[in-house]
Structures are given as C-alpha cells and as structure tokens.
Amino acid sequence: MNTFLEDFYKTMKRIRTFEERVSELFIKGETAGSMLHLSIGEELGPTCISKAMNDNDTFTTHHRGHGIFLARGGDPNKMMAEIAGKKDGYCKGKGGSMHIADMSVGHLGANAIVGGGIPTVVGAGMSYKYFSKPSISVAFFGDGALQQGILYESMNMAALWDLPVVFCCINNQYGMGTKIDKAVAVKDFTGRAKSFGLNACSVNTLDVEEAYYKIKPIIDDARSGKPGFIEIECYRFYGHARMDKSPYRDIDEEKLYRERDPIKFAKKKLIDKNILSKDNIDKLDNEISNEMDEAISFAINASLNDTNEIFKDVYSNKNPESIKTRIKKIIGN
Amino acid sequence: MNTFLEDFYKTMKRIRTFEERVSELFIKGETAGSMLHLSIGEELGPTCISKAMNDNDTFTTHHRGHGIFLARGGDPNKMMAEIAGKKDGYCKGKGGSMHIADMSVGHLGANAIVGGGIPTVVGAGMSYKYFSKPSISVAFFGDGALQQGILYESMNMAALWDLPVVFCCINNQYGMGTKIDKAVAVKDFTGRAKSFGLNACSVNTLDVEEAYYKIKPIIDDARSGKPGFIEIECYRFYGHARMDKSPYRDIDEEKLYRERDPIKFAKKKLIDKNILSKDNIDKLDNEISNEMDEAISFAINASLNDTNEIFKDVYSNKNPESIKTRIKKIIGN
Amino acid sequence: MSDIEKDYFEEITYRDALRLAMHDEMNENKNVIIMGEDVAKYGGAYGATKGLLDIFGENRVIDTPISEPSIIGASVGAAMTGLKPIAELMYVDFFGMSLDQIANQAAKIRYMFGGQTSVPMVLRAQGGTGRSGGAQHSQSLESWIMHIPGLYLVMPSKPCDAYHLLRKSIQLDDPVVFLEHKMLYNSKGSLDKKNIDAEFGKASIRLEGNDITIISYSRMVNIAEEAAIELKKSNINAEVIDLRSLNPLDKENIIKSVKKNKRALVVSEGHYTSSVASEITSIIFEHCFGDLLKPVIRYTAEDTPVPVAPNLEKESIPSMENIVNFSKKLME
Amino acid sequence: MSDIEKDYFEEITYRDALRLAMHDEMNENKNVIIMGEDVAKYGGAYGATKGLLDIFGENRVIDTPISEPSIIGASVGAAMTGLKPIAELMYVDFFGMSLDQIANQAAKIRYMFGGQTSVPMVLRAQGGTGRSGGAQHSQSLESWIMHIPGLYLVMPSKPCDAYHLLRKSIQLDDPVVFLEHKMLYNSKGSLDKKNIDAEFGKASIRLEGNDITIISYSRMVNIAEEAAIELKKSNINAEVIDLRSLNPLDKENIIKSVKKNKRALVVSEGHYTSSVASEITSIIFEHCFGDLLKPVIRYTAEDTPVPVAPNLEKESIPSMENIVNFSKKLME
C-alpha cells in the first residue's frame, strides 16, 4: 500500500511545480495571454483518479486541466510550449492552456466552455462499449459545471446505456468569484448523480491514499458498465486566472484552506512512515524542479509559428483561402 | 370536499371535448397544419393543478398544452381560431397550437421547443419575489423535457433563490415514439428534483380529488418560496401528433391504459356519491358539447389574415420592410 | 426495406434515397452508427431512417433521450474514438440549443488541437416551411452554419444528390452538417448508384440558359426550375444552378454562369439579412463587377419569424411567380 | 463609484461609460435588474458592473450559477412579467449553448403571441480577439444575431455611444443584444450625458472624406480611423463610418457616402463568409451599382477558428496596415 504514496507524492509535486513555472513563464511575458488557470491546491483529485485509470483510458478536462494532463503522462515541455503559443507545443500553439490535448495519452481535449467536454466522454464510452474495448472515459470539470444542464443529460445517457464513463467534479468551492454556496441550494452533489442512476462518491480528505481507495471502486465499476460520479472537494489556492487576486475571498478563509495542503500532508506521511527521508524528498523535489525548469527553457526557446499555420487544420483535406488572396482576386495585386 | 368534483369533472370533460373537436377540425381540413398534440387521457393533471393555482398565477406549457390553457380559463373560440390559423385567434393565427398564449389569464406561452418554456417561470418567479406579489408561476412540460438540461439549471436557480415556482411534468410515458424506459435509467423523478433542493411529489391515480390533495401542499409551499416539482403520471391515449397512429406501441398496452380514464372515474364517483345524477351529467356533457361545437364554427367562420400581418409584431415600434419592397428599391417597379 | 439490391431507380423519393445512402454506408463500414431522437423504432420524424433498426440492430441505430446538446456532444466523442456517427437533429431549429457542440466543439476540435484528431461525423437535420410548424419549427438556419469555419454544409435538392452526397459525407474525415427540407422527403427523382456526379463544392446546372442565372439550393431549386420553365414561355432562358453544398461553395461555376448571362437572381428560403443569400450576392458582385447589366437580386424569406397561418406562411417565402416576375424585371 | 453625479467627462473609459449607463437607468427605473455570472461581487469578468452591487444591493445585481441558457431564459420570463433585466453573457462564444433562448424565445415571443407581450431585456456580451483566448473565447458572432428578426443588435465603438445606446437599449420594449469588445473596455473618449447623438439605426461619420468610404463597427472602427489618418499622408481622404447598431442598420448613410466616394471597404472582425460583412457588401453593391468605380472589398477575420498564439491571432484579423493597403489599391 505504501509504495503508492511515493508515486502519488511525485505526481502531485510535479503538478504543483509545473503550475508554479507556468506562473513564472507568465511573469516573464512568455505565455500566450493570461487566461491561465492554475490548479495549485487541487492536485489530489487528478492524482488519485489518474492512478485508478488504465493505459487505454481516455479523458477530457475543463480549463483548469494541467494537473490531470500531467498525471496522465503529459510531456511538460510540450505542455509549456503550448501554453507559450509555440510551434512545438502539443497543438502547435493554436490551442493554448485552455484547449490542450494529446490523443497519444488519451487526452481527448481540454475545453474552455464550462461543461463543453462532458458529453465527449459519453461518446467515447459508446465507442468502447461498441468495440468491446476495456477502456473507460473520464470527464473532469469544476463545480461550476454542476450548473450546466448538459451534465445531467450526459449522466442520464451514460446511466441509460450502461457506459464505461466517469464524471469527475473537482470542486474547488469557487466558480470564478462565486462561492458554491451562492450557486446551489444543496451541496450534496452525489445525490444528483444517484438520482440519475450513477454510482457516486464524494471525497474530502488531504490523504491521497485514502482518496484513492475511496474512488477506485467507482472507476472499476465504470469499467464494467456502471457509470459513476466522483466529487473531489478541494480549494483553489490562488486566483481564478493568472490576473485574479481573489479580492472577493476572505483572507482568513484563504489562509485556512492553504494550510490544508495535500502535498504537505503526503510529505509528512512519507517521512512519518519512513518511506522516504527528508533528504530523499528534497532530492526528488529537486529533480522535479529541474524537469520543470527545462520545460520553461524549452518553451522559451521553441520557435514561433509561421503565419501560414493559421490556415492549417481547419479541415482534413483543404485549407481555407486567406482573405488577402480573396481580395486580390477581386481587385488585383 | 365533494363540491370540487363537479368542477373537476367539468374541466376535464371540457378539455377532452375540445381536443375531440380539434381532431374534427383537422379532419375537415380547417386546421393550420397537422402539428396538433392532443392531451386526451391527460386531463387530470392540468385540472387539479389549475384548481390549486390562484387568479394571478402564471404558467407556461409545452406543445401539448390545450388542456392546461382551458383549465386556466382559455376561451375555446379564440383557441380554436388560433389552431385554425385565423385572425381572431389568440395570436392572430401566427402562433398556432404550439405557440398559443393569453397574458390576460396568465398564460405566458406554449412552446414548441421541448423544455423551452421552463426558465421562463424562473424569471416570472424572480419578478413576483422582487415585487412581493403573492403569485406563483408553473411550468408544464412532458416527460421528454426531463432529459433537457435546462430543466435542472432552472430547478437549481429556483431552489437557490427560493422562488415561487413549480415545475410540473405531465408524464404520459412517451416522448413521441420512445417509451420512458428507453429514455431514462431511473424513473423516480422526484429524486432528481429533491437532489436540487425542491419539494417534490408524484401522482399516479385516476382520482382527480386525491391528486388535488396531494399536489396542493406543493403549490402552497411554492407560494411561500419553496419551489416544487410535481409529476403527474398518465397516458397519451392517441398518437403523438394528429397524423401519428402510434404503430410503435403495443395494442394491449393502449387498451389497458385507455381504460384507466380519469373522466370515466370521476363520472362514476359523481354518480356513486350522489353528487350528480346520470341525467345531470348528460346535460352537462351536452352543454360542453355545444360549447365546443360553437368553437368549431367560430374557427371556421373566422376570417383569414391579410398578408400584411406577416410584418407586424416583429418589433414593438417598427415593421421590417418586405423583400418585395427591398427588391423594388434595387431594380425599380 | 425493399430495393436495397438495386443500383438504378427510375424514380425514388428523396427520403428513400437518404435511407439507402445510410444503409449502403452502414453495410460497407461497420463503424457507422445512427443516433438521434426516434430514429430507430419510429424511423425518424420524417421517416428517413425507417427500417434501418431491423437491419442493423439497436447497437447501430440508437434512439436517444431528448437531449440535443448531448446527442451531438456524444457524437463528437464517438467520432474521436473510432465510430462514424450520423446524428439526427429533428429540426434545424434546435441548433439554438446545440450550437455549442456543433460550432465550438465539432467544428473547432481539429484546429484547436493542432490537427491531432478529426471529428468525422454527420449531423443530419431538416428545416424549412410548408407544414405550418410556426416560428420554432420552420426555420432555415444554414447561415449560422455557413458562417463557421470547420463545418461542411450540404443541402441537396434531388434524390440522387442526396444519396451520393450523404454517402460522401459519411466517408469524410470532417464534421458535415447535412440539411434536408421537410417538403422534399416525398419529392421524386432518379438515382443511379454507379453514376456519381455529385461532389462537395460542385454545383449542378439544372437547366442551361443564356439570359439570366438563378442560383439556389435545397427545395428552392425546384421552385426555380418551375420558374425557368414558365420563363421560357416569355422567351427568357434562365440557367438554374443548384449549389448542392454551401461549404465548400462552387464559386467558380456561379461566376462563370453570371459572367455569361450578366444577370443573376439568388433564391433562398432563409432570411434576407446576413445570410447565405447575402454571401452569394456579394461573391457575384465582387467577381462579376463590370460584367453585370443589372444588380444581383436576392430573393429570400421575409425578415420575420415564420407565421403559422398557412396563407401567411406561404407568402413569407419565395414563390415561383415572383421568381418569374423578378427575372423578367431583370431582363428589361 | 465616483463621478456618478457628473454630466460631462472629458475622458472616460468604455467600461465606465457602460457602468454609468446601467447605474443611471437603475437609478431612474427600479424595475431594472442586472443578472449574470459574477456580475455582482466580482463586478463582471471585464469589470463593467463593478460597484453596482454596493449601490443597488443583491436584489438588483444578481450573481447567477453558470447556467447560460437559464440565465437568458429567466431574463425572458422576468421581462415578460414586469422587470427590465440586463443579462450578461460573459463571452459571445456562449451564444452556442444559449441561442435557443435568444433566437427562438426572446426574439420570437412577441411575434408568435400576436403582439400580446414584449420581451424588454438587454443581453450584454463581449467578443473579439486580443487576449489569446483561443477559438472558444475570441469569436465575433454578431452575424448569428443579425440574421434573426426580432433582435436589436448594438455594437458601439466609443464610450459616449456605449453610454447612450445602452441606456436606450434598457428603455426599449424589445430584446436587444448589446455587444462589447474585450479590447475596448480600457479605451477612452469623452462623454456628454446631455448631448445625445446616438440613436438605433443611425451611423456616425467618424471622419469625413471624399475618396473612399470605410464602413465598420465596434473595435474595428478605431483601427479604421488610424488607417484613415495614415492614408491622409498619401493624400487619400477616407470617410470612416461607424455603424453603431447593426439592427437597425443605417443603410441610408452607408449608401449616401458610397455614392459620393464610389469606393468602399467594409471592415469587420467576424468571419468572411455569410457574415455581417457580406450583408453590408451586398447592400452597397445593390444600391450603388452604377456608381461604384471599383468592387466593394470586405476585409474581415480569416475563415478559420481563432488561434491562441499571439502572432497568429493578430494575423488572423484585419490590421491597420492592410486597411491602408487595400484602400490605396482601391484608389488606383
């Protein structure tokens, strides 16, 4: 059992360090814009769920999805380059932080539309069922998406058709500046999921191992055709996007919740249980730090796209004509 | 208590007779098209809920809304004329059966979009709360709309803001040719509503009085700011729209359910309890029959619109130019 | 479902042509599935999928709940993971609630993800007036779709094109919005499965003529053809162009014909403003500037919601008589 | 919120002008409410409602759940029952999921119900590129709205118009879609509350000129003005027309100016095809046929989704330099 914890710690630490570097990249003025949604403080959920998933499983994420992607095998270099809007990024710099994807690790795409990527996993689940593949597909989304009707349509379809699908809500208590209390009357979201016929569980702990054992059965059941819903309660340590300082939040609340840190908790547990020494952890942290520094360098040094890239990938078999060309055809060169 | 029953019977009988006349009007070739959705067999719900509502309450309906409208005071003549697409109809013949409305009796509109009229009542509820009016607003919809995400968004908003709103599902077991079993995994819809924070009840009876006493508290609670959900289980006696013969349904099922007739039930109860004699009921039926015959005549004799009507009511303060006029301005007369 | 073995039909309905196209593709490619409201047992609100459930079973012809955004969203996910979904949206009017999945997801996924994946799906829907369906069941919303890069847009008027273009749509690696017209399902024409004239972006010249070019698509092509026949009586030879697909659009043949005839009329059942008709009109003016003897006229539905009353509904869209009148006027 | 007492501002931001407009209407009419995601405590994603919560309280400035279709739908219901809602949609890109409530409900209710009721609401949203928001947060979807009868469509470029037109929108008895541009909020201009030049359907001539007419709206007006100043250096006098509202559209002033200058360029940040630009281009060709010395040119965003990479994003929309180039070309 304890062997997991080292892994878990490493995953969570990599996520956090990556996000810190994204922040640095932003400060250096090297990111493509400021619509960057960091998941610092929210590392537990993606980590334990990712661990419960198999290699051929797939997933979609919301706009705050770096952590999930990393946990599932995303390459920090290509991620960082994408966030920088560079040619060597995952999506040639055309998708950016909010629309990043990697089909090779089953990342069917991040989505900047709250709830937009949820029905995708229903369709993926239909495929796996149709082809009798042992895969599942997991939709990650925030608590805000609990108020998007498409979630309930999708839950209903998944339950109706016994699809290998999991809906995973990373409930960080806020949708931008709106606290969850101001968005819903009833905070037991498992009740919603169950009423549509899903397995459901909610996890509120700092202990990633405990969380893992709680959510694992939901994932396993999904694989055998009983779709599930998982809520991970956590807290968004910093602002909504890179420019937001969360003036709408109580400072004491922020302080309190930032103490509730799953990474600190795991570190302590590793030491207390004599799994890793402090030194070993420092070494690991250092490795991670170097890895992520490299990602920054990679992103900064990566080359910009040729503007002709604008016209590629709209269709599989043709590129749209540029407006300039169209105009030339009308009034000449 | 028994005094209600006569009223209830009359309301249900008027609805049924009206719908039969719509069918006749169609056969005569006098309706505007065939997108006519009759509520024969479904009279109990609208009747008992209407009774529980007050004069200044409002409502929206789905495409199968004639019954609700009648129960709330709709004028059969103007309804029939609207269904015929005539100038003297409620909406000058421009809305027809699926988009009929009468602000004067609180009918905020029928909707041809499944689920389309649901958030309207949330907005109406916001108004009543804002103006401290003692009104409620009720959305009527079919079981099909239970699979439209907008319903859950609206439920959530109503619960969050303590709105005087009721969501009423007329569950006739079918959405077009699809049986409810093929549309959902879990048929307890009150569970869905409760999970969002609503009062909820489901009614499955032929006894309109019993239904009334069951739903009344939900309506009353809504008035004091606790929104509710009511499911009325019933059966669509005939086809989905006027041309549909329901070939997808089992004949035995149809037979069985057509026996389960709330009007027959009420009639028997009236006689058994000596509230009305069979003769009195026949007399009442006759009056209703005459009333609805008149509606047919009214509709048939009503005049057609002048084609200039096309351009009216698009905006409050201007009419769009006709295409002919636009073209004339370009190429002359 | 009879006749599935035949390769040539002297006369077949538009509905049956669609059904055969789906049948033949499903036969050849086991990854093709159909999903939508009442497409299986009911056979589709307009009957286009009737019989396919019996042949292909409920794993491939799937009745869905009434959840348009999720039907289309699930098709997107299915398309990204190996299936070839044909989703049916019962009315184009329901684009209103589902455009996020169509225009923000299906249309943009390939682009946003840098070409990593495709969304090979077909979204079938039907629109138009003719059944007194009113403002929410009679629209022609192709302009919304044509405006969005990433979506093929196909609107055939004839059974043979419906057949071949639907098959090609299913074979394509991109999302296709395939729009039918509620009054076309019972219309008839021939179908030769072996003789494939239809291609995306290739208009068909339905009638040749040297006086005026009438450009149209979907049901309005048939009205334009009637008008052309009527115009012959006045010795006016109209060339009738059936666009068949709006994206890609056959600019070349439009321009060629108008350069020849120097007069053009664009006919569409959509609204006038900011529309497919505006687009085609612009293209003609831009490229035939100098050649035109008269301004191009766009003749469309009124800029009002569609009224239910049959007399008003009919008056609110283009008529054969007015196509004739406007054409004559242009010939003056 | 300072300055609320002042009637004249030498310099005010577009954002503050909007905020003042809402403030002043709310002050005068207690039925006006604001609702939307993060409009209250947060003050709106782009800050346009900042401070209004403190002044008007949470009964009138209402944070909603992230439920766009229902936010707009509830506004429709509120508008039908006595309130005057100003709904905020954080990005026009969310039209995709909410057009049913906008285009099938708000736009059509008065018509379908034969004029019995109105839907007096304002839907504010913002669009456009400039922040690397990518394909799902950078669109300019006014064409979808302009196509639908029943919806006013307002897209001011200047703080003073933003102020006056927003007030008029709130006063109107019809649904208004009021579209801002994410890069305009910090732009500045003067505002005279007493001097009302803005009206629906009345374009503003930003710069007069006798050589070429440049027609635009929203942010692109500012780029067009810069281009006009640049063109002066080459002795070309461009007339810059700011449409301010697209429905109603000031055809008269467009036509008048183009008849005078005989050359026209239409500039829009929306896509090229089936667009607002196609519409304006058609109108000019139709009505200035015979007067034009050169074809009208529409210069728009590319027909591709909007890429995130800043260099690509910038290249995908019209630039000042190219407006200058195309104008010069037209003057040849």
Ligand SMILES: Cc1ncc(C[n+]2csc(CCOP(=O)(O)OP(=O)(O)O)c2C)c(N)n1
């Ligand atoms: C459909 C839609 N509505 C609104 C937004 C704007 N927006 C972006 S993120 C966000 C908050 C989402 O909150 P939540 O789902 O809890 O995710 P979190 O940001 O907390 O991770 C909002 C309102 C959006 N992108 N899409």
Ligand SMILES: Cc1ncc(C[n+]2csc(CCOP(=O)(O)OP(=O)(O)O)c2C)c(N)n1
């Ligand atoms: C959004 C939407 N989807 C589909 C339809 C087509 N349609 C009209 S009625 C109907 C069935 C509705 O079933 P239900 O809600 O149970 O109402 P019922 O007809 O049984 O009264 C369908 C699918 C529609 N009008 N609107």
Ligand SMILES: [Mg+2]
């Ligand atoms: Mg959140």
Ligand SMILES: [Mg+2]
């Ligand atoms: Mg039903």
